[in-house]
Ligand code: SF4
């Protein structure tokens with residue numbers, strides 16, 4: 012099949028050899044599981060249990076609130092030990108209400124929904140509903156509720172389900188192993204998803220650095236008409252939806268549009284496997300495969316992990332640290348985030364935990380921009396990182412917005428190639444956060460029409476607050492007024 016060129020991109024050291032040949036192993040059940048109510052994009056789930064309740068594996072313990080939300084299920088049987096915000100930090104580092112389960116060691120399943128007997132004859136709504144009830148979210152890291160994406164066929168004319176098996180982030184091999192070890196389940200899940208979407212065609216895109224996965228998946232797909240596996244070039248960030256679509260179809264997704272506007276919906280391969288479990292067996296999403304890697308880990312591995320397992324337990328299962336890690340990352344090294352605490356649990360979007368040594372991280376001192384233009388050449392979105400960063404440094408967010416900073420998806424390629432080691436992507440993350448805040452203010456207050464006005468209001472408010480604080484300080488520091496004669500008499 013003809014492939015199409017994709018703009019920019021880089022070829023980082025892939026470092027997948029630490030775990031690519033490690034077959035998936037099962038994480039022993041830890042002493043406690045920590046289930047945050049927010050493991051997905053959208054509204055957090057609403058608690059359905061209370062402290063002391065006994066729960067079974069697969070039982071819903073928190074229900075979704077609204078359309079963009081997702082329920083949580085018990086990953087094993089046991090007792091609800093606590094529902095708290097304090098004891099279990101979220102991987103994001105922000106406080107999160109978390110249900111703590113003490114496993115009873117029986118791992119006993121709840122009564123699950125009946126399998127959907129013939130999913131290809133079933134009403135697509137039944138599949139949407141089942142996937143929503145099973146708490147399935149995008150397992151490539153985005154964690155967007157999958158049922159919402161599976162419903163897009165009711166709103167848009169679709170022709171292709173594109174299954175993302177690119178796994179372009181260095182170190183990560185969890186998707187590779189899922190495809191090699193559970194190819195039939197992935198293909199079945201993909202076909203069910205295609206039926207739910209109403210698309211006649213399924214394409215599975217896998218980077219060419221996973222030849223075993225391509226062979227095994229091609230064999231599993233060969234039994235079905237309309238399902239094809241395509242090897243795509245090894246080029247970061249090929250795993251981004253838009254770039255995978257472009258490589259396979261030649262179509263470019265316009266800024267602020269969805270790939271669905273081109274008739275293509277993209278789901279991750281592990282998500283397809285979760286759909287297979289949900290539809291064929293009624294099982295909700297209660298575990299996932301996580302790659303634990305990096306040279307600071309004694310025994311890197313791919314581990315089928317109950318959701319809610321603390322990262323410290325996962326690392327201990329891998330033999331602990333071989334050496335002191337310089338950095339611990341949640342996700343891949345390019346788009347992952349530094350982990351706030353080892354006490355944080357594995358959530359549905361956790362694809363990898365990396366413990367990196369000093370030699371593995373690029374911790375070079377930053378110097379001035381030499382205007383080499385490398386960041387512009389490699390940006391896969393056709394942006395000008397050097398100019399956007401210059402605007403942001405001058406606090407000119409509007410300038411950066413005009414240059415398209417909102418279209419940056421934080422792939423980190425520009426920071427990676429910059430010879431001056433300027434952390435460009437940090438600038439863009441900061442600017443995108445600030446712009447979202449400002450736009451929220453804009454929406455709240457329709458008196459103001461432009462970002463400049465919002466910024467002016469903010470500055471004025473800050474100046475007022477500063478003035479008030481100074482005045483308060485002066486009053487506190489002023490000597491007490493001399494009492495009047497009458498007052499002295501009264502006090503006496
Ligand atoms: S981080 Fe943003 S600006 Fe930098 S290369 Fe990626 S998309 Fe382009």
Ligand code: SF4
Nearest residue numbers: 380381383384386429
């Ligand atoms: S890659 Fe770095 S040094 Fe080169 S133009 Fe971009 S910001 Fe400047």
